Amino acid sequence: MFSTVKNLFAYRELVLVLAWKNIAVRYKQAYMGLAWAVMKPLMLMLIFTLVKSFVGIDSGDIPYPLLVFAALMPWIFFQESASEGVNSVVAHTALIKKIYFPREIFPLVSMTTKLLELGIGFCILAAMMAFYGYIPTTTAIWVPLIILYTMLVALTISLFGSAVNVYFRDMSQALPVALSLLMYASPVIYPLALVKKTLLEQQAAGDWSNTLYTIYTLNPLAGIIDSFQGCLFRNEAPDMSVILPGMIATLILLPLSYLYFKRAEAYFADVI
Amino acid sequence: MSSIEVKHLTKEYQLGALTNIKDNALNLLKRLQGKPVVERKHFRALDDINFTIEKGEIVGLIGTNGAGKSTLLKHLAKITTPTSGKVIVNGSVAPLIEVGAGFVPDLTGRENIYLNCSILGLSRKETDAKIDEIIEFAELEEFIDTPVKRYSSGMSVRLGFSVATSIDADILIVDEVLAVGDLAFQRKCFERIENLIKGDNKTVLLVSHNIRQIERLCSRAILLDHGKVLSDAPPSDVSELYYKRSNKQIQKRQKQLAAQNITTKGTGEMKLLDIEILNKHGNPVDEVNCEDSLTIRVKFELESDFEAPELVIGTHRTDFVYLSSSSTALIEDRPSFKKGINTADYCLSYFPMVPGVYCVRVAFFDKNGRQIFHGETLKTFTLTGEKKAAGMRTMELPTTWCIDGIKHRV
Numbered sequence: 001m002f003s004t005v006k007n008l009f010a011y012r013e014l015v016l017v018l019a020w021k022n023i024a025v026r027y028k029q030a031y032m033g034l035a036w037a038v039m040k041p042l043m044l045m046l047i048f049t050l051v052k053s054f055v056g057i058d059s060g061d062i063p064y065p066l067l068v069f070a071a072l073m074p075w076i077f078f079q080e081s082a083s084e085g086v087n088s089v090v091a092h093t094a095l096i097k098k099i100y101f102p103r104e105i106f107p108l109v110s111m112t113t114k115l116l117e118l119g120i121g122f123c124i125l126a127a128m129m130a131f132y133g134y135i136p137t138t139t140a141i142w143v144p145l146i147i148l149y150t151m152l153v154a155l156t157i158s159l160f161g162s163a164v165n166v167y168f169r170d171m172s173q174a175l176p177v178a179l180s181l182l183m184y185a186s187p188v189i190y191p192l193a194l195v196k197k198t199l200l201e202q203q204a205a206g207d208w209s210n211t212l213y214t215i216y217t218l219n220p221l222a223g224i225i226d227s228f229q230g231c232l233f234r235n236e237a238p239d240m241s242v243i244l245p246g247m248i249a250t251l252i253l254l255p256l257s258y259l260y261f262k263r264a265e266a267y268f269a270d271v272i
Numbered sequence: 273m274s275s276i277e278v279k280h281l282t283k284e285y286q287l288g289a290l291t292n293i294k295d296n297a298l299n300l301l302k303r304l305q306g307k308p309v310v311e312r313k314h315f316r317a318l319d320d321i322n323f324t325i326e327k328g329e330i331v332g333l334i335g336t337n338g339a340g341k342s343t344l345l346k347h348l349a350k351i352t353t354p355t356s357g358k359v360i361v362n363g364s365v366a367p368l369i370e371v372g373a374g375f376v377p378d379l380t381g382r383e384n385i386y387l388n389c390s391i392l393g394l395s396r397k398e399t400d401a402k403i404d405e406i407i408e409f410a411e412l413e414e415f416i417d418t419p420v421k422r423y424s425s426g427m428s429v430r431l432g433f434s435v436a437t438s439i440d441a442d443i444l445i446v447d448e449v450l451a452v453g454d455l456a457f458q459r460k461c462f463e464r465i466e467n468l469i470k471g472d473n474k475t476v477l478l479v480s481h482n483i484r485q486i487e488r489l490c491s492r493a494i495l496l497d498h499g500k501v502l503s504d505a506p507p508s509d510v511s512e513l514y515y516k517r518s519n520k521q522i523q524k525r526q527k528q529l530a531a532q533n534i535t536t537k538g539t540g541e542m543k544l545l546d547i548e549i550l551n552k553h554g555n556p557v558d559e560v561n562c563e564d565s566l567t568i569r570v571k572f573e574l575e576s577d578f579e580a581p582e583l584v585i586g587t588h589r590t591d592f593v594y595l596s597s598s599s600t601a602l603i604e605d606r607p608s609f610k611k612g613i614n615t616a617d618y619c620l621s622y623f624p625m626v627p628g629v630y631c632v633r634v635a636f637f638d639k640n641g642r643q644i645f646h647g648e649t650l651k652t653f654t655l656t657g658e659k660k661a662a663g664m665r666t667m668e669l670p671t672t673w674c675i676d677g678i679k680h681r682v
Contacts, residue, residue: 013390014391014393017391017396018387018391021379021387024378024379024383025376025378025379028378096351098351099351099391100350100351266352266353267353269346269351269352270285
């Protein structure tokens, strides 16, 4: 594992250049440029806020728009890193057939590109926090670690997915569907506190409640979104009981995903 | 230590497309039951290849299309993995496999240079140091900040070449991409390639159909055919073998082509029975040496007597360039032909063309000039010769030189 990271470090410049290329190409002939990067979370935030006014979601004492935006930031970063990562290998057919470098660079590049858009999201978040009068405290130092963890989760999906996609293009069709379903199984529209209340306190599903809650937290995004909101707005360190199930799943699956990718990699140029 | 070691390299590809769900499910079922499964056909692109290239050697790689040259290069550049066998490469490899792979149309020329250089493994600093030279060589100073999508094809190819050849590496792989752009630029390209190759003790693998270039630049050549090493020897030996083989192939293809091009038309009053090519001993043959005499014998059947008609026998190339022809009308006392089977011989003391495949045409007119029969590519024959077929000539004429009063026959 260590040698893998070291090897990739040697290619850091290539990753950066390719990420820069992605961004440059995407916004080259667009007048609004990078502003498009924040349109998606902003629009979704507005829609969810509108929906919330009909349905009534209890967001506690944190303003709902702020809560939703803070959920959308890691969610969209994860979702787009994964879905673009899955397509990234096939999208670079010309390069793969002509020149060798470690192929895992492609999913990494997709993620690096999204990292920049996430950075712009942080500017908007800072403005919103200032507007609602929230000042981040020392718990904000958890944010980089949470983002790093999100990257590992996204890589788990995109490494496996992009390798499968070379052989079966079904993957690039199936993944967006799966991810949009996953959004409802993650505390994006509603806060995790609501899930906790329903399942743990009210035992709404009877005997199954605790099991269901564990299954829910197996989704790494549950822990990611909750702790992201927690360390920014509630001055809490991440709640390990929420994070742990997802993290264990990720730590088991990531090496498997990487191994599969490396095994499949040898035949990319023949099959793609 | 050798630069490149290839040991028992074999590469197989599966033919055909990915199977559908139904086939896969059926195959799975069969496998579970232990029955044999219908496998997709395999194609052996490389078949037990062995060679070693020492550091500093310049090796030419030749072979017809589909011989496995590109597949071999892909293995050396680590793009693909062998089915069996081993490829050991010591040192960094700069692949020139294709010029301009990975140009992004939306980026400017300058941006593409940085992108391409970093894909080829150059750091930003190294690129900074080289960029002026790259632009200058590509002759694109004026357009370097314009998006590549607005370039003419010649411009982007020039840029691609310029970037690809600015890479430093221990092992250069030069594929047949050298001749790009107009004549002046091509010359520049060749010079640059030759400078690269002759530069400080690099190992070079040069792939080309240009045998002359390989003979001039390389110390050794490898001839591939259907995935096998046919010959690994000094370039002059290998190129001779290559010429012989490719000539044969060209002739075979031309004969096939000619067979599709047989055209006849006529009134039916004359029926062509047979055409034979006779060598100097009078034996029917398919091949004639270009220095020997040959006879084209045409046998035909007439429905009635023809008084003083005109029989034309001629030769042409497979691409219908007419070469020779003669008519019985030129004979002072025009011969007549009787009803029934007739034979006419068209005799040439030698056929003064370069070795290759040639065709026979026949025409027949009555004395008033009415066309009775006309046919082209009715028969093909191969002209052989000791001298090499290539060269800027179509005719093979006996030549004598006289230099400073001394005669030389060639």
